[in-house]
Amino acid sequence: MTDAGVYKRNRKSALPRRNFQVFELLTPAQEIEYAKQLRHYKNQIISLLTNLPPYEGCLEQRMREAYLSPNSEKRTALLIRNENDDEKARERMGACLETVQKINKYLSRRRSQHRTQVKIENRRALYCEFSYTHRTITHLVSDFEKAEPGDRHIIEQINRLYSEYKKIFDHYCDSNLRLVTSIAKNYAKKGLHIDDLLSEGALGLMTAVDRFDPERGCKFSTFATHWIRQGIRKALYNTTRLIRIPINKMDEIETFKKARKDLILSGITPTLERISQITGIDVDDLKVIAAIRTRTPLSLDGQIKNVEDEERGSFAEILEDKKSTRPEDAAEAGELQDELIKTLLKIPEKYGGIIILRYGLGGIPMKLDDAGKAFGVTRERARQIQNKAESILKSRGILLYLEDFLD
Numbered sequence: 492m493t494d495a496g497v498y499k500r501n502r503k504s505a506l507p508r509r510n511f512q513v514f515e516l517l518t519p520a521q522e523i524e525y526a527k528q529l530r531h532y533k534n535q536i537i538s539l540l541t542n543l544p545p546y547e548g549c550l551e552q553r554m555r556e557a558y559l560s561p562n563s564e565k566r567t568a569l570l571i572r573n574e575n576d577d578e579k580a581r582e583r584m585g586a587c588l589e590t591v592q593k594i595n596k597y598l599s600r601r602r603s604q605h606r607t608q609v610k611i612e613n614r615r616a617l618y619c620e621f622s623y624t625h626r627t628i629t630h631l632v633s634d635f636e637k638a639e640p641g642d643r644h645i646i647e648q649i650n651r652l653y654s655e656y657k658k659i660f661d662h663y664c665d666s667n668l669r670l671v672t673s674i675a676k677n678y679a680k681k682g683l684h685i686d687d688l689l690s691e692g693a694l695g696l697m698t699a700v701d702r703f704d705p706e707r708g709c710k711f712s713t714f715a716t717h718w719i720r721q722g723i724r725k726a727l728y729n730t731t732r733l734i735r736i737p738i739n740k741m742d743e744i745e746t747f748k749k750a751r752k753d754l755i756l757s758g759i760t761p762t763l764e765r766i767s768q769i770t771g772i773d774v775d776d777l778k779v780i781a782a783i784r785t786r787t788p789l790s791l792d793g794q795i796k797n798v799e800d801e802e803r804g805s806f807a808e809i810l811e812d813k814k815s816t817r818p819e820d821a822a823e824a825g826e827l828q829d830e831l832i833k834t835l836l837k838i839p840e841k842y843g844g845i846i847i848l849r850y851g852l853g854g855i856p857m858k859l860d861d862a863g864k865a866f867g868v869t870r871e872r873a874r875q876i877q878n879k880a881e882s883i884l885k886s887r888g889i890l891l892y893l894e895d896f897l898d
Contacts, residue, residue: 514662514665514666514668515666516666516667516669517663517666517667517711519710519711522663522703522705522710522711523705525659525662525663526663526703526704526705526711527705528659529656529659529660529663529700532652532653532655532656532659533623533628533656535652536628536631536632536649536652536653536656537623537631539645539648539649539652540631540649624701625660625697625700625701628653628656632649632650632653660700663700664693664696664697664700667696667700667711667712667715668693668696670696670712670715670716670719671689671692671693671695671696671719672689672692674692674716674719674720674723675688675689675692675719675723678723678724678727681727681731682727682730682731683726683727683730683731687726688723688726691722691723691725691726692719692722692723694722695715695718695719695720695721695722695723696715696718696719696722698718698722699711699714699715699717699718699719700715702714702718703715724738724741725738728741736783740780740783743770743772743776743780744780744783744784746770746772747766747770747772747777747780747781747784748784750766750769750770751766753769754766754769763777763778763781791805791810792805832847834884835847835884838880838883838884841866841876842876842879842880842883843880844865844866845862845866845873845876845877845880846877846880846881846884848861848862848865849862849877859873859874859877860873862877
């Protein structure tokens with residue numbers, strides 16, 4: 492299997508062409524043993540990384556950035572959260588980070604004391620509480636090359652551990668590629684080429700290997716099937732529809748379709764109330780789902796025919812942009828603006844100029860301070876001039892036109 496870089500760099504490279512028969516299936520005992528070894532190597536790598544002085548991209552820096560980030564996806568990218576609630580995971584990470592920072596400050600002050608080793612072990616234990624993803628481990632190992640040259644013996648040890656870890660991870664994935672093939676075939680001819688389906692399924696398999704916990708008593712094939720299907724379905728939902736619909740909504744649509752089909756086969760009228768009883772989805776949500784299913788997207792470039800004069804045009808040509816100004820309104824506003832400026836020029840220059848600047852005739856409205864500076868007067872004097880000018884315009888019946896222009 493390829494490295495974790497396939498997550499973002501090149502999705503198609505997740506499943507290079509190879510003969511699947513070369514890799515033998517793992518026995519249940521081997522699956523459990525390999526999963527334990529992967530966890531062991533991860534913990535060993537993290538434990539050794541805590542011995543290195545702080546450097547750019549170190550674990551503590553990544554944890555601090557993820558904790559301070561308002562985006563929960565950044566925390567997900569750093570580690571797998573055992574809690575479903577993001578706020579609980581954030582609190583747990585924050586408590587761990589705070590303790591680690593206190594330990595680091597203590598170590599910097601009291602490195603010669605006997606309790607230093609205890610503090611180091613506590614810091615390792617805190618870091619090992621989290622289940623780090625394969626991608627995070629790979630990034631951490633690649634970034635620690637920026638560490639101090641004096642720690643090369645630790646770096647060599649980490650490289651050796653990572654090499655063993657990656658060998659087991661790749662073998663675990665390669666041995667289950669046939670599972671990806673069997674699942675991907677079920678989604679053929681649904682909008683994606685089989686190679687793309689295999690690539691997305693392989694990414695799901697890598698996630699399954701990353702997250703598999705043998706202590707839960709679940710077979711790996713059962714666990715991996717969920718992630719492989721999810722990866723393939725996510726790719727189908729994101730690429731095969733003209734308008735993208737969230738995956739959770741697509742799952743509800745599939746549930747709706749299945750329940751409706753079952754009712755029809757049973758000879759029962761598939762009303763929304765009956766479907767709601769079967770699926771547990773609210774009737775209001777089912778109305779939205781039904782609307783999504785029945786509406787066919789129309790292209791703005793699609794041609795329409797005028798029955799009267801048989802002229803053809805596109806939907807984009809007849810759709811009204813309510814935010815844009817109509818040509819007749821723009822022409823009327825331009826004429827009104829010209830008339831207002833001509834009238835303002837007939838009153839004293841300073842009065843007319845203040846009004847033009849304050850109301851933004853021909854430009855952007857100015858504040859009193861800016862308008863006063865333009866005429867070399869104070870803010871209060873500019874306000875007095877504006878009030879005097881408005882009273883003159885009001886007496887001549889022009890102020891109403893000015894307010895209409897601004898509206």
